Amino acid sequence: MIKNFTVFKRKLSHVCNLKPYKDTKWLMPNGNPTGLFVYNCVADQKVPVILSDPHIATWYSCGPTVYDSAHIGHASCYVKLDIVQRILKSFFNIKLVTAMGVTDIDDKIIKRGKETNTNFKSIAQQYEYEFWLDMANLNVEKPSIIARVSDHILSIEQFIKKIIDSDMAYVTPDGSVYFNTAKFPSYGKLQKMQDCGEPLSVLKRNKMDFALWKGPKPGEPSWPVSWGEGRPGWHIECSAMVSKLFGSQLDFHAGGVDLQFPHHENEEAQSCAFHNTLQWANYWIHVGHLSVKGDSKMSKSLKNTISIPELLDKYSADTFRMACLMSNYRYPMEYSDQMMQTAEETLKKFKFFLKDVYVYVNNNALQNGVYKDKLLDDLQNVEYQNLKFLKSDFDTASCINNLLSLMSNTNNIIKEKNGEYYPVPIILIADYVTTVLMKFGVTLKENTEDSVSNSIIDTLVDFRHTVRLNALTRKDKELLNACDIVRDKMKMIEVQINDSNKTASWVFTK
Ligand SMILES: [Zn+2]
Known part of the structure; x- marks a missing residue:
């Protein structure tokens, strides 16, 4: 009964007339407000998070194209998304059903296979294995569902077929299928651009049209479909897989900011066309770009990438996570040793504090003080403010600053010469600091279990x-x-x- 009711509410939420939010292109879903506000690129401002059931949300992240080892750019994207997911779950009591797409069919994978004389499937398996290992070492939680493109060819075919049948896409003489952007007036709602990033082709009817399906090429893998053969385009994978998993609407859709256009724009357009709806993903979560200080761009060809094992050889996963927490998920991050050292120092301050509290509360030589209400008031204040920061687009940087000042005030008391003894509020403060950090996914583990x-x-x-x-x-x-x-x-x-x-x-x- 409850399940049916949820489905019913979900259907209603896109059938009803959705209203634009404050004259923006973003449509406010029907449902229950969670009290959270997140930045949405469609509205170009923070919008209220409204869910059908305020304690259940669906989440899809665009995952890796598995043709090479992941680098610190991937690390920052997935650690930051992991932090946001953990906040939704542990601070706002939202049960998340998470899925991540893995692109295991792609030009780059096929090229790599040819170069190394290996089947493209082996290349994909090898780098996907490495990716999950890297994520585990960064303490990134695995998604509930891993969706691999190669397992969803049938769903992709059916998805494209329906768009062709509804006359929003067309088949070209080479067996490719293009989405007809002229038939989708709200194309460009995520980001206004002059072209779709794909090369101009005589086969395309409009400049902005993009490929849903690529016609067959000799010597390359292809799959038979009702209009011929070939392989899926990149954008269609995510839409088809998400629709199969979550139906006609998605709460959160995440990825790096570089995916905003054209990838997410195209996903939104083709999904709205498929489901005949005005809005498919309600909340776009885009992680800011990571660059290496001094380098204009990090790329394999420039040989200036830093792999995840290289990063973890130098700094702990906790230190990297602290750097991510201190920069907020949406902002660009400039990686440097100085940035990492600042994160390391901050992490150490927390660790020292927790050890000092342990020594303080177990030091019976101290004089008994009057129970200090002020300390409890301070703690309550910080708890309240932190929740406010997190409600406003997951502002973890302000949270960390707030914890640092709470810690510094508490340190003044526990390190005071001839100080008094207030074990109860001091333990509560230390417990709170530990809980917040662990909710963010900081393990506080020492590098040895010995x-x-x-x-x-x-x-x-x-x-x-x-x-x-x-x-x-x-x-x-x-x-x-x-x-x-x-x-x-x-x-x-x-x-x-x-x-x-x-x-x-x-x-x-x-
Ligand atoms: Zn995607």
């Missing part, structure tokens, strides 16, 4: 701390110098010691 080496480091750091305090009291320069040498040597094995007068804590720097 508890023996951890306890050896604990012992050494404690011992050095006692020696250092004594040396400070006695003003013993030689001993203090020895303590500094120990600290520097520990740093070389990626253990950073944080000295203070009361406690000493440490973190792995990687």
